[in-house]
Amino acid sequence: MPQNGVCIRTNHLNKTFGPIPAVRDLDLEVHEGSRFGLLGPNGAGKTTTVRILSGLLIQTSGTATVCGFDINTHRDKIKAVTGLLPETPGLYSKLSAVEFLEFIGALNGYSKDASHRRIDQLLAILGLESRQDDLLESYSSGMKQKVLVASTLLHEPKLVFLDEPASRLDPSASALVKELILALAEETATTFFVCTHQTSLAEDICDVIGIIINGQLMTLGSPQEIIATAKAANLEKAYLKIVGGKVDRQALLAWRA
Amino acid sequence: MSHKWFAITKAEYFVLTSSLRPHRKIWMSILLIFGLIWAAYLAPLFIGVVVDFIMPLSEFRGLLLVMFPGLMRAVMFLLFMLLFLMPLSYALQEIKIGQWEILFSNNVRTRDILIGTFLGKIPIYGLIILFLAPPLISVFFLAFEVSLLGQALIYGTLLLMVVTTMWLSNFVTAMIQSKLGDSPRGDDLAKGLAMLLAVAITCPMYGLMFFAPQLSSILGMNVFLLFPFTWSADVITWLAVTFNGLGLAGIQIAAFQDILQLNLATSGLLMVAFSIACLGIGLAGADRVFTLRMGARTETITTIRSENLLLRGMRRVAPGAFGSLVVTAFKDFFRKVQNLSRIAYGVILAVIFPFLISTITFIDASGVDLAILVLMSGIGMTLIGGMTFAGTGFLESKNQLWIIQSAPRGGSRYIKARLALAFLVLLPLTLLPVLVTTVLNGLNFILFSGFFIFSYAIACGSAMFATGLTALNPNYDDTRSPEHMMNLMMSIMVPEFLMMSPMLLIVIGAIIDVPLNRILVNIFGVFGETSAWAITSAIPILVVSGLVVYLGTRSLGQPEY
Ligand SMILES: Nc1ncnc2c1ncn2[C@@H]1O[C@H](COP(=O)(O)OP(=O)(O)OP(=O)(O)O)[C@@H](O)[C@H]1O
Numbered sequence: 001m002p003q004n005g006v007c008i009r010t011n012h013l014n015k016t017f018g019p020i021p022a023v024r025d026l027d028l029e030v031h032e033g034s035r036f037g038l039l040g041p042n043g044a045g046k047t048t049t050v051r052i053l054s055g056l057l058i059q060t061s062g063t064a065t066v067c068g069f070d071i072n073t074h075r076d077k078i079k080a081v082t083g084l085l086p087e088t089p090g091l092y093s094k095l096s097a098v099e100f101l102e103f104i105g106a107l108n109g110y111s112k113d114a115s116h117r118r119i120d121q122l123l124a125i126l127g128l129e130s131r132q133d134d135l136l137e138s139y140s141s142g143m144k145q146k147v148l149v150a151s152t153l154l155h156e157p158k159l160v161f162l163d164e165p166a167s168r169l170d171p172s173a174s175a176l177v178k179e180l181i182l183a184l185a186e187e188t189a190t191t192f193f194v195c196t197h198q199t200s201l202a203e204d205i206c207d208v209i210g211i212i213i214n215g216q217l218m219t220l221g222s223p224q225e226i227i228a229t230a231k232a233a234n235l236e237k238a239y240l241k242i243v244g245g246k247v248d249r250q251a252l253l254a255w256r257a
Numbered sequence: 258m259s260h261k262w263f264a265i266t267k268a269e270y271f272v273l274t275s276s277l278r279p280h281r282k283i284w285m286s287i288l289l290i291f292g293l294i295w296a297a298y299l300a301p302l303f304i305g306v307v308v309d310f311i312m313p314l315s316e317f318r319g320l321l322l323v324m325f326p327g328l329m330r331a332v333m334f335l336l337f338m339l340l341f342l343m344p345l346s347y348a349l350q351e352i353k354i355g356q357w358e359i360l361f362s363n364n365v366r367t368r369d370i371l372i373g374t375f376l377g378k379i380p381i382y383g384l385i386i387l388f389l390a391p392p393l394i395s396v397f398f399l400a401f402e403v404s405l406l407g408q409a410l411i412y413g414t415l416l417l418m419v420v421t422t423m424w425l426s427n428f429v430t431a432m433i434q435s436k437l438g439d440s441p442r443g444d445d446l447a448k449g450l451a452m453l454l455a456v457a458i459t460c461p462m463y464g465l466m467f468f469a470p471q472l473s474s475i476l477g478m479n480v481f482l483l484f485p486f487t488w489s490a491d492v493i494t495w496l497a498v499t500f501n502g503l504g505l506a507g508i509q510i511a512a513f514q515d516i517l518q519l520n521l522a523t524s525g526l527l528m529v530a531f532s533i534a535c536l537g538i539g540l541a542g543a544d545r546v547f548t549l550r551m552g553a554r555t556e557t558i559t560t561i562r563s564e565n566l567l568l569r570g571m572r573r574v575a576p577g578a579f580g581s582l583v584v585t586a587f588k589d590f591f592r593k594v595q596n597l598s599r600i601a602y603g604v605i606l607a608v609i610f611p612f613l614i615s616t617i618t619f620i621d622a623s624g625v626d627l628a629i630l631v632l633m634s635g636i637g638m639t640l641i642g643g644m645t646f647a648g649t650g651f652l653e654s655k656n657q658l659w660i661i662q663s664a665p666r667g668g669s670r671y672i673k674a675r676l677a678l679a680f681l682v683l684l685p686l687t688l689l690p691v692l693v694t695t696v697l698n699g700l701n702f703i704l705f706s707g708f709f710i711f712s713y714a715i716a717c718g719s720a721m722f723a724t725g726l727t728a729l730n731p732n733y734d735d736t737r738s739p740e741h742m743m744n745l746m747m748s749i750m751v752p753e754f755l756m757m758s759p760m761l762l763i764v765i766g767a768i769i770d771v772p773l774n775r776i777l778v779n780i781f782g783v784f785g786e787t788s789a790w791a792i793t794s795a796i797p798i799l800v801v802s803g804l805v806v807y808l809g810t811r812s813l814g815q816p817e818y
């Protein structure tokens with residue numbers, strides 16, 4: 001299991017898609033029980049990183065260990081102890097929420113009876129119990145996201161990858177998911193690896209934050225450290241300073257001429 | 258008013274020709290120029306040579322003249338089906354109301370959409386006609402020695418018919434799309450419908466291939482005077498007759514009058530009136546028919562009630578995680594209309610096939626030829642197994658694949674569950690035709706059992722091939738993708754070929770003087786020669802399909818590069 005409390009360690013991780021570098025020389029260390037936030041602009045390489053670490057994508061070069069397992073040789077072991085919330089929901093349109101979760105449970109080796117209690121309780125926590133027997137095709141995108149959150153946590157993973165967990169959720173649902181993450185991290189020592197571009201979400205739940213731009217890790221530290229070094233009022237301002245989100249009014253309107 | 262319809266035309270044209278994208282203009286010009294040369298010069302030349310090669314035209318001509326009216330109707334019927342149903346089936350596979358919403362929000366009128374999408378299709382379908390029509394028609398141009406004016410008029414008629422049909426098809430497509438809407442359920446229904454339409458297209462094609470004479474005589478019947486394609490066909494016949502260079506006159510023309518019943522003027526008038534009516538209805542109906550209920554997910558919500566007996570039984574038999582996966586696979590499979598229409602297709606095939614086989618095997622009165630029975634049922638079973646499980650309905654999207662892959666050995670568990678589903682579904686689909694065959698041919702119980710095992714093995718082998726191939730080359734829910742075409746074609750053709758491969762080997766063996774037949778019988782012939790046949794026919798499918806499943810499972814479990 002994790003050596004000296006390190007859950008994820010990457011070593012010069014690189015990924016290129018043809019000519020496009022998606023991840024460049026990534027060196028990361030995420031500690032067990034921590035809540036790591038990976039921030040960055042669109043196309044920075046966040047999703048690519050998560051896919052590599054969860055064993056779905058093969059890196060171009062470099063190495064990494066996840067929960068003590070090498071990503072090159074022990075993918076199935078990694079998959080057994082991690083959960084992944086993908087960026088876009090790939091649900092079965094013709095299954096109900098309960099049936100879909102049963103399916104995910106079975107993929108992870110649980111029989112129906114073994115997963116049923118958890119499914120009911122997770123759906124109740126997420127406020128879906130009144131709709132749990134409706135086909136997923138009729139769910140709103142936020143409801144689908146909730147089902148996916150449930151599917152990610154179902155087999156009680158030690159490490160959870162969340163790719164944009166709250167992008168489709170309403171404020172109260174997003175607060176709920178935040179609380180769920182915090183509670184799981186504190187009570188069960190689950191490690192979270194969260195990709196997001198919502199700085200407020202990262203500020204609220206993460207104890208370590210990395211900012212990645214064009215595949216390169218630019219900044220690493222606790223939210224407070226990052227805010228302090230950037231001399232900003234909050235994480236959003238700090239993010240904008242680091243990423244270079246300064247906007248030029250003139251340029252914004254120039255296209256109308 | 259800018260030319261909104263023109264923008265839509267361009268978009269549609271770009272979509273249809275996207276495979277030629279880098280050099281679209283050059284390719285289309287080359288195709289057009291070559292098409293024109295083909296139509297005006299090469300095709301007649303080529304056909305002339307072929308006809309001369311088969312039989313001098315002078316001996317052949319009489320037959321051609323007699324065949325012409327009926328055959329013309331058959332061809333026009335086929336063309337009508339093709340032009341009407343093909344775009345419809347194609348469009349239904351991907352309902353584009355999302356695009357419509359964008360168009361409407363840009364203040365485009367339905368009429369513009371109709372005209373735009375229609376004109377956008379013309380180049381590509383025009384080219385298809387340009388390449389397909391000349392070889393068919395040239396024979397008759399030669400037979401009747403039709404003058405140039407006549408040829409031009411005939412091509413004009415053909416063009417009118419093609420354009421009218423496409424306009425009609427375009428209108429109906431748009432209407433169905435707007436009715437089904439952009440709801441998952443509508444989308445699902447549309448896919449199911451598209452499958453059935455595809456069958457409706459293929460059946461007449463096969464029919465024409467095998468039963469051309471009968472079909473044309475059927476289509477010669479008077480009922481068909483009610484159908485628009487008959488009118489165009491008859492106009493073409495009349496034009497060929499009128500502008501003939503053979504000196505047909507008087508009595509001969511009266512003979513055509515007897516067959517066709519309507520004269521040139523009447524047929525022509527009907528045809529033109531039909532075209533104008535179509536155009537008018539389309540234009541006038543456009544803005545009235547399409548009052549889109551904006552917004553997706555307006556359909557009723559389906560709530561799942563308790564599980565049925567079958568599913569509960571399955572859970573009883575396999576209580577663990579695997580049972581759960583199979584039950585889920587069942588639910589997913591049977592809730593998609595698309596799959597239901599495949600099953601329906603399978604059942605129809607399963608019932609029709611034994612009848613076909615019996616008519617073939619009873620050619621002489623000496624009783625059933627078991628070997629032929631085995632061979633024919635084998636072909637039928639590869640169709641049923643391959644068709645039902647090829648291509649779609651396996652994975653809905655890439656994102657779904659990510660989810661499955663993020664479970665340990667998720668890909669392999671998933672495929673196993675899918676195979677279990679296929680094997681179970683194929684049980685009744687095999688039992689049905691085998692029972693019918695047994696009854697029709699009066700087989701005894703032992704033959705019935707052997708026959709069933711053989712058919713089931715072939716069907717399962719084909720389904721394994723289809724499943725493994727789809728895992729190797731997933732096309733997700735995209736029935737328009739080249740991957741889907743490939744999966745479907747291969748899943749039908751390869752198992753069929755594999756099943757017949759022992760026979761080919763034996764034939765080759767006979768040629769090079771190796772008595773393969775005797776060797777095989779010696780090895781597998783414990784139950785007699787026919788059983789040796791059956792076993793040797795089943796083995797290649799099972800072996801190759803097993804391999805394909807293995808490869809598919811591996812590729813599904815592999816992370817991406
Ligand atoms: N399958 C792929 N094929 C080719 N290029 C890809 C693929 N997946 C990602 N990329 C490229 O890799 C880069 C990083 O993409 P990635 O999805 O990791 O970004 P991201 O940080 O998750 O962005 P977002 O915030 O928009 O989700 C992008 O330039 C993208 O175009």
Ligand SMILES: [Mg+2]
Nearest residue numbers: 046047087163
């Ligand atoms: Mg992303």
